Amino acid sequence: xxxxxxxxxxxxxxxxxxxxxxxxxxxxxxxxxxxxxxxxxxxxxxxxxxxxxxxxxxxxxxxxxxxxxxxxxxxxxxxxxxxxxxxxxxxxxxxxxxxxxxxxxxxxxxxxxxxxxxxxxxxxxxxxxxxxxxxxxxxxxxxxxxxxxxxxxxxxxxxxxxxxxxxxxxxxxxxxxxxxxxxxxxxxxxxxxxxxxxxxxxxxxxxxxxxxxxxxxxxxxxxxxxxxxxxxxxxxxxxxxxxxxxxxxxxxxxxxxxxxxxxxxxxxxxxxxxxxxxxxxxxxxxxxxxxxxxxxxxxxxxxxxxxxxxxxxxxxxxxxxxxxxxxxxxxxxxxxxxxxxxxxxxxxxxxxxxxxx
Amino acid sequence: xxxxxxxxxxxxxxxxxxxxxxxxxxxxxxxxxxxxxxxxxxxxxxxxxxxxxxxxxxxxxxxxxxxxxxxxxxxxxxxxxxxxxxxxxxxxxxxxxxxxxxxxxxxxxxxxxxxxxxxxxxxxxxxxxxxxxxxxxxxxxxxxxxxxxxxxxxxxxxxxxxxxxxxxxxxxxxxxxxxxxxxxxxxxxxxxxxxxxxxxxxxxxxxxxxxxxxxxxxxxxxxxxxxxxxxxxxxxxxxxxxxxxxxxxxxxxxxxxxxxxxxxxxxxxx
Numbered sequence: 365x366x367x368x369x370x371x372x373x374x375x376x377x378x379x380x381x382x383x384x385x386x387x388x389x390x391x392x393x394x395x396x397x398x399x400x401x402x403x404x405x406x407x408x409x410x411x412x413x414x415x416x417x418x419x420x421x422x423x424x425x426x427x428x429x430x431x432x433x434x435x436x437x438x439x440x441x442x443x444x445x446x447x448x449x450x451x452x453x454x455x456x457x458x459x460x461x462x463x464x465x466x467x468x469x470x471x472x473x474x475x476x477x478x479x480x481x482x483x484x485x486x487x488x489x490x491x492x493x494x495x496x497x498x499x500x501x502x503x504x505x506x507x508x509x510x511x512x513x514x515x516x517x518x519x520x521x522x523x524x525x526x527x528x529x530x531x532x533x534x535x536x537x538x539x540x541x542x543x544x545x546x547x548x549x550x551x552x553x554x555x556x557x558x559x560x561x562x563x564x565x566x567x568x569x570x571x572x573x574x575x576x577x578x579x580x581x582x583x584x585x586x587x588x589x590x591x592x593x594x595x596x597x598x599x600x601x602x603x604x605x606x607x608x609x610x611x612x613x614x615x616x617x618x619x620x621x622x623x624x625x626x627x628x629x630x631x632x633x634x635x636x637x638x639x640x641x642x643x644x645x646x647x648x649x650x651x652x653x654x655x656x657x658x659x660x661x662x663x664x665x666x667x668x669x670x671x672x673x674x675x676x677x678x679x680x681x682x683x684x685x686x687x688x689x690x691x692x693x694x695x696x697x698x699x700x701x702x703x704x705x706x707x708x709x710x711x712x713x714x715x716x717x718x719x720x721x
Numbered sequence: 722x723x724x725x726x727x728x729x730x731x732x733x734x735x736x737x738x739x740x741x742x743x744x745x746x747x748x749x750x751x752x753x754x755x756x757x758x759x760x761x762x763x764x765x766x767x768x769x770x771x772x773x774x775x776x777x778x779x780x781x782x783x784x785x786x787x788x789x790x791x792x793x794x795x796x797x798x799x800x801x802x803x804x805x806x807x808x809x810x811x812x813x814x815x816x817x818x819x820x821x822x823x824x825x826x827x828x829x830x831x832x833x834x835x836x837x838x839x840x841x842x843x844x845x846x847x848x849x850x851x852x853x854x855x856x857x858x859x860x861x862x863x864x865x866x867x868x869x870x871x872x873x874x875x876x877x878x879x880x881x882x883x884x885x886x887x888x889x890x891x892x893x894x895x896x897x898x899x900x901x902x903x904x905x906x907x908x909x910x911x912x913x914x915x916x917x918x919x920x921x922x923x924x925x926x927x928x929x930x931x932x933x934x935x936x937x938x939x940x941x942x943x944x945x946x947x948x949x950x951x952x953x954x955x956x957x958x959x960x961x962x963x964x965x966x967x968x969x970x971x972x973x974x975x976x977x978x979x980x981x982x983x984x985x986x987x988x989x990x991x
Contacts, residue, residue, distance in 0.1 A: 535939075578854075580940035587832075593836055703757070703957065707756065707958055715773050717943055718780070718943045
């Protein structure tokens with residue numbers, strides 16, 4: 365008994381020491397002071413040099429915490445344990461967070477440089493008038509092909525994927541909205557449809573694709589494509605750019621008839637505290653030279669029109685990641701359809717995954 | 722022995738309540754709520770009324786059976802052989818060693834081995850057969866799952882064989898039984914408890930393998946684990962996810978019950 369108690373006391377003492385050390389370290393970095401901005405971002409989604417520059421320029425400290433899914437971020441902000449000042453959700457999540465009253469509206473008079481953003485990417489359905497969000501990066505859903513196995517003219521449209529020549533050649537990203545969306549677009553419907561007839565037709569169409577589907581995978585799709593495991597993949601432009609950096613035979617196509625247009629956006633969650641630092645950071649990131657530097661580092665497309673002009677020509681004129689206006693005009697943005705419809709989309713997708721295997 | 726210390730049992734009870742009973746109660750509780758938080762039986766209706774979930778359940782059971790059978794076929798002779806060797810503790814250690822390595826690392830290692838440019842395909846090309854599609858096949862999924870589960874099957878069987886009194890075997894031989902008779906009438910019945918423990922340790926986790934179904938099976942094998950992951954992470958329909966969890970727990974209880982029953986029958990038969 366005595367030993368047990370001293371054992372427990374020992375553990376408590378160690379915990380206390382660790383706590384003191386960590387709070388001391390945080391103080392040393394200025395992390396508990398009032399001028400620290402906590403940015404809740406995707407992993408490796410900002411150029412660290414920019415953070416240094418921002419700290420140097422403004423005197424505010426920046427602490428970056430990362431998440432790996434919109435849903436995980438939603439849950440953490442809802443719990444409200446950490447005082448995140450800025451978060452970077454995707455567009456449908458902005459809508460969902462807004463509905464859940466997790467966002468603070470932006471004070472437009474304190475934001476300078478919103479005019480730099482391409483007007484095409486402002487005032488969209490998920491956030492009318494951009495009351496809550498500033499676009500950070502954007503991208504598309506498309507087809508990655510390996511030019512050793514597939515010719516460019518064989519995959520320009522979604523319907524090409526159904527061709528019998530691609531039997532057991534295609535990898536799909538494991539995401540219900542995106543793959544159902546692909547089938548809906550192929551049939552000429554909206555990616556936000558709530559019409560069950562259209563959804564059932566899309567699921568049937570996917571079933572017809574299953575002989576061509578080699579696997580439905582998540583992040584590993586990057587590794588598989590880089591290693592020539594499959595000839596084709598349906599995935600997002602950001603993942604595609606990472607694959608292409610590792611394998612020069614890979615190319616990315618956004619089908620002309622339409623696809624998904626996605627955004628990641630800066631928002632102020634309800635946990636925010638340091639408003640001066642928040643607006644300083646938003647304005648800093650809206651500046652063309654900073655947005656361009658960030659886009660060069662991260663490899664995603666910037667919505668900042670002024671920054672686009674500052675990008676190296678090889679990047680800004682790459683139709684794979686900055687498609688022409690006509691293609692962009694056919695892209696559709698996801699809307700939050702509510703839990704019931706999201707459930708139906710996922711059930712259909714699950715049924716497709718179980719089909720015929 | 723008799724001096725019972727309440728402090729120890731307090732810790733034990735605290736542990737059990739916090740980490741075994743409370744989660745179980747929470748899962749059962751959650752399973753009665755639909756996505757908008759209303760108390761309902763709809764999740765169970767959805768589960769037992771939909772072909773999708775029933776098919777998925779059958780699928781999971783079928784693959785778990787195959788995995789268990791394959792592991793058993795490999796493990797029993799291995800455990801038997803291990804017992805005959807001189808340095809059995811060393812050999813046993815080598816078998817247990819892979820369990821010290823993270824499951825995800827092992828799965829990624831198999832991706833490297835089985836992929837188009839992997840070692841197996843290099844060998845097949847060298848032999849003249851040419852590269853084959855190995856990843857994302859049912860066979861590779863069952864193979865990798867069996868590889869991962871094997872230590873959990875070998876250990877209980879090894880212990881059972883280790884405890885077997887060799888004089889029984891000698892007596893059987895002395896009385897003129899053939900090798901097969903000795904095995905089927907003496908050794909196997911006396912080690913059946915190890916086999917049962919192994920089957921329990923392998924079958925239940927195999928029902929809900931979800932990471933391997935994606936990494937090695939390419940989501941061409943769908944088990945209940947896939948559906949649970951989806952309901953908790955994507956659709957955030959925790960009620961439905963919990964319902965599947967409850968079904969798995971019930972399945973586990975049934976398995977325990979069934980493997981327990983057979984023991985009595987076996988004894989009567991002798």
